[in-house]
Amino acid sequence: MSQALISAITEMREEDARQITTQLLDGGADPLKILDSCKQAMDIIGDQFENGEAFIPELILAGEMIKSISEILKSHMTEEVVTHKLGKVVIGTVQGDIHNIAKDIVVFMLDINGFEVTDLGVDVSAEKFVEAVKETEATIVGLSGFLTTAYDPMKVTVAALKEAKADVKIMIGGGQVNERICVYTGADAYGQDAIAAVSLAKQWIGA
Amino acid sequence: MFPMPENWKELTVKERQTARLQAWANAGLEFTTPEAKKAYEQRTRMISDVVQLKKPERIPIIPWVGVYPAQYNGVTVEKLMYDYEVLGDTFRKFNADFLPDSLVSCSMIGPGKVYELLNIQHYHWAGHGTPPNTSYQYVEEEYMRADEYDTLINDPSHFFQHTYLPRVVGSLGPWAMLSPWTNVIELPLVAMAAVPVGIPNVQQSYQKLLAAGQAALEWFGAVGPIENASMAGLGLPQIISGITKAPFDYLGDTLRGTRGIMLDMYRQPAKLMEAMERLVPIAIELGLSGANAANSPFVFMPLHKGADGFMSNKDFEKFYWSSLKVVLLGLIDAGAIPYIFVEGGYNQRLDIISDSGIPAGHTVWMFDQTDMKEVKKKLGGWAAFGGNVSGSLLKAGKPQEVTDYVKRLIDDVAGDGGYILANGAVLDDATAENVHAMIDTGKEYGKY
Structure with a gap:
């Protein structure tokens, strides 16, 4: 050090x-x-x-x-460093919402804390989340949304993941997200900021 | 248009505010019924009382409404952006059915045709990048580069014409070839400045702008009667007319983006400060021009990037508050009333914003997720305040929960007047029962 x-x-x-x-x-x-x-x-x-x-x-x-x-x-590394990843996370801003600032900070913090993060970007449909979880075998999904109109797409996405029997824990986050919306959408938890997202993810993988 | 009294320069700040409030209350509307006239007078009186920190006869209810009227009327936002008849039906219906204490304006929906003709790049709107039933959304990028501060500071107008607009407005791309109009100081220079305008694709950009201008005027001609029908028919005063921003948001939202401006705070703080100072008079003029045109004293100011978590209190004071305060004082000096919408939480900022340098009774602060008891403690007796009924409650709660919440809020903070009942986050998605519960509870329970 x-x-x-x-x-x-x-x-x-x-x-x-x-x-x-x-x-x-x-x-x-x-x-x-x-x-x-x-x-x-x-x-x-x-x-x-x-x-x-x-x-x-x-x-x-x-x-x-x-x-x-x-x-x-x-330029000083002789070989590709293979680091052990804590777990896999699929994350994105839900359909109809194109806000990315806070989500990008969450992605960065998860990444730096040892998670392998698949960032699906913004305006991501429920189907895309389901597909990405299947492909990556992620065990954690993060749904982001800034607007109140993101509530329903979050709910739809949670339902689609459950329907697909995806074995995942789902967290939601964004400026207008709280406990009530967590219950409304059926997500497992919500987080106020990037640090909360990291502790939730760590808690879920038992790290 | 605000009829500015001839002795304006001799008036005190308080007298100027009173002149604007009176002109607004005597708007010269042709009311359709005596009841509408009476209601208009009552509403402007209640709101004026609140601004001046008096106890009104009842708590005024001024919801902050986005695209929810579309959902309420069972039409898409996209439809409202193109079909002004439906736009009118939708907003007249919303205003009549919910009867808040100020006009819910249809003007923020905007004309899709104008945006298309201009080929707007920096926003997505209903049916154009976002689903047909959502509000417009911003595509945040660094539209001004980190090394362009001096160009902006040197000549903001030319920076907008020559650099910013060509980047964000597709049809105005060729404007990057225009020279500054401040070059026109001798006859030969007139011709030189006109030369780039003759270039074929610059000519095309002006053709598109002419078409967009025509479409904008058509839209504006449709909006006027729609608003007037609710104002004169229902007695609803217009609150929001002028709009402006904190200089930090002016730069951070529009030009540098969140990432850009936050890095500038560390990498080039002096340039950032200088640019914000340069934008202060522009921000004041922007707010006043809208207030004057609509003859309403209120200037809407959404605050974005200074919320809790965005920066330390020390940085907030330096980078956010110092120039915002000058804008507020400039508006107040002209008799206008900054109507500030504080997005996110401001729990850490209340001591800073309740600044004794700002005169009491000249600002209105609407909060989203800030602790309202603390707001009352810090702002009570100094400024009118309100807000806080959350978007999550209005969407996912039950009417009884909304009623209970509103009653508790009124019990907690409305006792001495100076209070406005409103929702916190802009109303885009909710249930009609919940919106009714908020407004109706305010009307019944909010009598003093």
Whole structure:
């Protein structure tokens, strides 16, 4: 672990984070160890988000830093790294809704926390969710929607997954989603933000 | 049009507000019945009282309505965007059946034909990218690049004409070839500025714009009588006329996108601040021009990217509130009443927005998911407020639950006046029984 790199990322010092990465590589550091530091930094930022100390700008900037560090590391990796994935998630914004900002943050946070995420994008029909679950054998489905008109498509999608006997847990999320809508749609749970999505997913796979 | 008094410059801010409220209350409508006239006077009086933090005779009920009237009338939103007769039937029916205390306007539905002629790229609308029964939705991208701040700051109008519009309005793509009209300062420069207009595809873009203009005027000509029928026939005053935004949302929604502007907060904060300052007078003028044209004092301001979770309070004060406050003060100075719709939650922001630099009795704050008891504690006696009946309750609840919720809300926060009953998130999808339960409970239980 590089404390200097972790600090640079958690303190949002973007340029420093890149420089430290290059220095570490020049000094012969193992790229995988550098990735571990990135992961550690994201855990800290995730905790800060949960405690109301970090917010969306920090999540987005941290995401950018990790992306650019990964780019730098790529040229130093001799072989494809096969990381053990915690579980598989299929996610998308439901039919009729094209909002993607919050969903993209959820995808990123699930990914960085070790899940293999299939992102179906926006305006995704119930059939597409069912197909994707069959194809990927995912055990978790995330339905996103920003508008109140997303309630019914969520309900329809949950019903279609049940109809297809998909062995999945379903979470819903979005600006107008709450406990009442969770019950209305028949989903297993709802989450207020990306961190909640990660803890639900971890809880469901028993991690 | 707001008839501005001749001594406008000598009036105090409070007198200007009063002048606008009075002009709005005496709108010169030809009411179809004496009852409609009386109802109009009562409603404008109740709303004026609330703004000025007095106890009205009854709590005014001003639902924030999106595309729900289409569902209520059993037609698609797409139909309303193309068939103005159905548009009129639908909104007249909605206003007559629910009788809220302000006009539910059909103007936000918009004309599909105009959007098609212009080949709008940055929105999807009913039947054009989204299902026929949904509201329009924004396709968020970085329509202004991170390195274009100086171009925007230097000349916002030219940036819109030359860079932004060609990116988002398909038919205006060739406008990227136009030169700034501020170049026209000597006779030879007149000709030079006209040269790009002669280029064949620029000519075509103007042809399309002319057709769109004609279609927009047709739509506008249809909307006027529809609104007038409900205003003069039912006595419903128009609340929302002018619209503007917080400078942070102006940039973040329209130009840079969420990701873009959030990165700018870290990567180029000074440029971001400078650009927002540049947009302040533009945002004020945008709001006032609408308020003046419709002769309504209210300027609708939806707040988006400053909600809880979007940034820290420290960043909110610096990046969001500082320039928003200047816009609010500019509107208030002109006698207008910012009617602020606070989307999402603002539980962390109440201390900041209840800013003693903003005079009491000059703003209206409508909330979505903010704790209303806290709102009353922080805003009570300083600004009118309301909202909070949730979209989830109106869609998935039972009428009795809605009634109970509204009663509790009134008990909790409406006691001293200065309160408006409204839903939280824009009404797109609900059951008619629930919407009736909200409005009818307000009318019965909301008498002071």
